Amino acid sequence: MKQNLEIIRQLTYTDFKLRYSGSVLGYLWSFLKPLGLFLVLYIVFAQMLRFGDSVPNFPMYLLIGIVLWNFFVEVTTNGLHSIVQRSSLIKKIYFPRIIIVLVSSFSALINLSFNVMVLIILMIIFKIDVFHLKTLLAPLYIIELWVLGFSLALILSSLYVRYRDISYIWELFLQIFFYATPIIYPFSMITSPYDKYLMINPIAQIITDFRLIFITFDYPTLPYYPWLHLFGIFLILILGLVIFQRSQRSFAEQL
Amino acid sequence: MRAIKIKNLSKSFMINSVSSRSLKYTLLNVFGGTRQKLTVLDDISFDIKKGEFIGIIGQNGCGKSTLLKILAGIIEPDTGKIEINGKVSPFLELGVGFQEELSALDNIYLYGSLLGMTKSQIDEKLNDIISFSELEKFINTPLKHFSSGMYVRLAFSVAIHADFDNLLLDEVLAVGDVSFQQKCFQKFEEIKEKGKTIVFVSHNLKQIVNFSDKVIWMESGKIKSFDNAKKIVNRYIQSHVFSTIRKIENSKVSIRSVNCDKNIYKTKEDIKITIKYQAMDVSKSINFGLGIYSDNLNEYIFGFNTSHDKIKIKPFKNGTIETILRKQSLLPGNYYINVVCFNKDEIKFLDFVGQAFKFEIIGNQKYRGLVEINHSWIVK
Numbered sequence: 068m069k070q071n072l073e074i075i076r077q078l079t080y081t082d083f084k085l086r087y088s089g090s091v092l093g094y095l096w097s098f099l100k101p102l103g104l105f106l107v108l109y110i111v112f113a114q115m116l117r118f119g120d121s122v123p124n125f126p127m128y129l130l131i132g133i134v135l136w137n138f139f140v141e142v143t144t145n146g147l148h149s150i151v152q153r154s155s156l157i158k159k160i161y162f163p164r165i166i167i168v169l170v171s172s173f174s175a176l177i178n179l180s181f182n183v184m185v186l187i188i189l190m191i192i193f194k195i196d197v198f199h200l201k202t203l204l205a206p207l208y209i210i211e212l213w214v215l216g217f218s219l220a221l222i223l224s225s226l227y228v229r230y231r232d233i234s235y236i237w238e239l240f241l242q243i244f245f246y247a248t249p250i251i252y253p254f255s256m257i258t259s260p261y262d263k264y265l266m267i268n269p270i271a272q273i274i275t276d277f278r279l280i281f282i283t284f285d286y287p288t289l290p291y292y293p294w295l296h297l298f299g300i301f302l303i304l305i306l307g308l309v310i311f312q313r314s315q316r317s318f319a320e321q322l
Numbered sequence: 323m324r325a326i327k328i329k330n331l332s333k334s335f336m337i338n339s340v341s342s343r344s345l346k347y348t349l350l351n352v353f354g355g356t357r358q359k360l361t362v363l364d365d366i367s368f369d370i371k372k373g374e375f376i377g378i379i380g381q382n383g384c385g386k387s388t389l390l391k392i393l394a395g396i397i398e399p400d401t402g403k404i405e406i407n408g409k410v411s412p413f414l415e416l417g418v419g420f421q422e423e424l425s426a427l428d429n430i431y432l433y434g435s436l437l438g439m440t441k442s443q444i445d446e447k448l449n450d451i452i453s454f455s456e457l458e459k460f461i462n463t464p465l466k467h468f469s470s471g472m473y474v475r476l477a478f479s480v481a482i483h484a485d486f487d488n489l490l491l492d493e494v495l496a497v498g499d500v501s502f503q504q505k506c507f508q509k510f511e512e513i514k515e516k517g518k519t520i521v522f523v524s525h526n527l528k529q530i531v532n533f534s535d536k537v538i539w540m541e542s543g544k545i546k547s548f549d550n551a552k553k554i555v556n557r558y559i560q561s562h563v564f565s566t567i568r569k570i571e572n573s574k575v576s577i578r579s580v581n582c583d584k585n586i587y588k589t590k591e592d593i594k595i596t597i598k599y600q601a602m603d604v605s606k607s608i609n610f611g612l613g614i615y616s617d618n619l620n621e622y623i624f625g626f627n628t629s630h631d632k633i634k635i636k637p638f639k640n641g642t643i644e645t646i647l648r649k650q651s652l653l654p655g656n657y658y659i660n661v662v663c664f665n666k667d668e669i670k671f672l673d674f675v676g677q678a679f680k681f682e683i684i685g686n687q688k689y690r691g692l693v694e695i696n697h698s699w700i701v702k
Contacts, residue, residue: 160394161394
């Protein structure tokens with residue numbers, strides 16, 4: 068166990084070090100990327116389009132959605148490729164294979180933490196109350212999103228070893244879900260029967276609740292399906308673990 | 323005490339003739355496609371005792387590497403039982419997981435962790451690892467600037483300092499320079515003395531003979547024999563030599579006998595070799611060649627043939643040729659001669675006799691090596 072923790076630590080550290088190796092600005096890019104994105108959103112949506120006038124701080128509202136969505140995309144896409152990418156490791160040395168998927172999701176978490184830092188700074192600049200008791204709920208939503216992404220990554224990475232089509236299928240799936248999730252449009256714009264369908268999507272629930280903490284100061288409510296999402300994510304996690312456990316035995320042969 | 327016990331181990335792979343990595347292929351071939359079963363390991367059993375140095379030899383594709391991968395836990399066998407006492411450290415490829423962009427130091431920690439070391443263990447052994455690799459000056463240099471020799475040294479130093487009971491090595495020392503190889507084998511001796519077990523796959527038969535206690539000879543997925551290293555390697559070489567000789571079919575020439583005038587000689591004594599042959603077709607000229615090998619190391623010492631010496635042989639129906647090794651300079655030891663008969667083409671042979679004659683050179687072992695070279699000293 069202690070050795071496995073050390074492997075996780077070393078692989079995560081390596082990923083982190085390699086991410087910006089060779090670039091002049093290095094880790095600064097982790098801040099510059101979300102900052103640049105915010106600038107674009109601010110100019111387009113707050114100055115030019117006046118698209119989300121019904122929502123206060125609409126650029127922030129958008130940025131939260133995009134940051135969380137990008138995190139989900141990164142966890143699942145990196146996870147999907149992780150096993151195949153590290154095939155040389157898998158073929159030559161034994162350690163629990165799940166570590167590889169876990170490490171790829173940690174890299175996404177590190178990236179997210181940079182984004183969140185930018186978010187916090189921007190929120191302070193825009194006088195959004197960050198130091199609020201409800202803020203404590205935010206990490207829980209991130210964990211919820213991470214567990215969902217990681218569970219899907221377990222399934223996707225196992226399938227990807229056998230079927231290379233999975234990466235295209237997942238890309239298409241993400242495109243569809245980008246619009247099936249209130250990321251670039253305010254959730255309040257969705258009319259009555261559809262809001263219910265939209266809320267079945269756990270990512271929609273997480274992003275909406277996350278925004279509720281900071282942008283619109285309501286209590287995070289789960290009026291639609293109180294326990295469905297947690298239960299669903301738990302099921303996906305179990306499914307992911309079972310599928311991964313069963314297929315990992317033949318990874319070294321199939322790669 | 324037993325280190326590794328393998329019982330009735332079998333493994334086969336399903337080989338697809340076309341890549342099956344697309345869904346389309348799978349969907350089109352749900353009712354069986356063109357999959358072929360390839361048995362790589364076929365009912366293998368053996369025991370390895372603690373502290374033994376075991377060599378594994380065999381031709382490519384005989385299952386050596388698969389066996390090692392199963393011992394390392396990378397591949398699961400289809401059937402059979404594996405019992406391994408203690409921790410296994412696989413060294414199947416140089417520097418698994420090495421990152422070119424990172425420094426040697428970072429890579430030590432990365433690779434060390436993959437080999438099952440904790441950070442404190444690596445901290446403790448860091449000085450040993452660095453000094454063994456002789457890379458003190460380059461420890462903060464990114465790996466991409468390393469030569470392949472430096473790469474080997476770094477990878478090997480980490481692997482050898484890992485905390486293990488059983489070390490698995492797959493043909494990895496072939497790369498490093500000779501002096502580093504020597505150092506590694508010295509380290510192996512130390513490891514052995516500590517009661518640790520080493521399983522070593524190599525095509526370098528000399529290394530196998532020099533360091534293994536016992537050798538597993540594998541042939542098409544089975545263990546052909548498992549015995550004393552020298553014995554197995556000698557038999558392996560014999561069978562190997564014969565299998566690589568491509569004799570012309572329906573050859574018109576056959577070597578009847580090969581004899582020397584004695585069995586035992588002294589250094590500097592002439593050796594007379596007599597070859598008797600039979601030729602059906604006397605119209606085409608033929609050549610004879612001799613190869614002298616040392617019996618215990620299987621080292622090729624000297625080879626010569628009639629075409630080298632610009633001698634053309636017009637064959638007789640029943641012919642004899644003689645050659646004299648004048649004042650031969652072989653040092654005391656056992657030797658043998660291979661005899662070959664060929665026409666113009668030196669790749670295909672009319673006839674070949676392996677170990678046609680064995681002889682011994684006696685005398686006092688004054689010098690070292692295989693041959694005595696005429697020399698003089700000048701002291702100024």
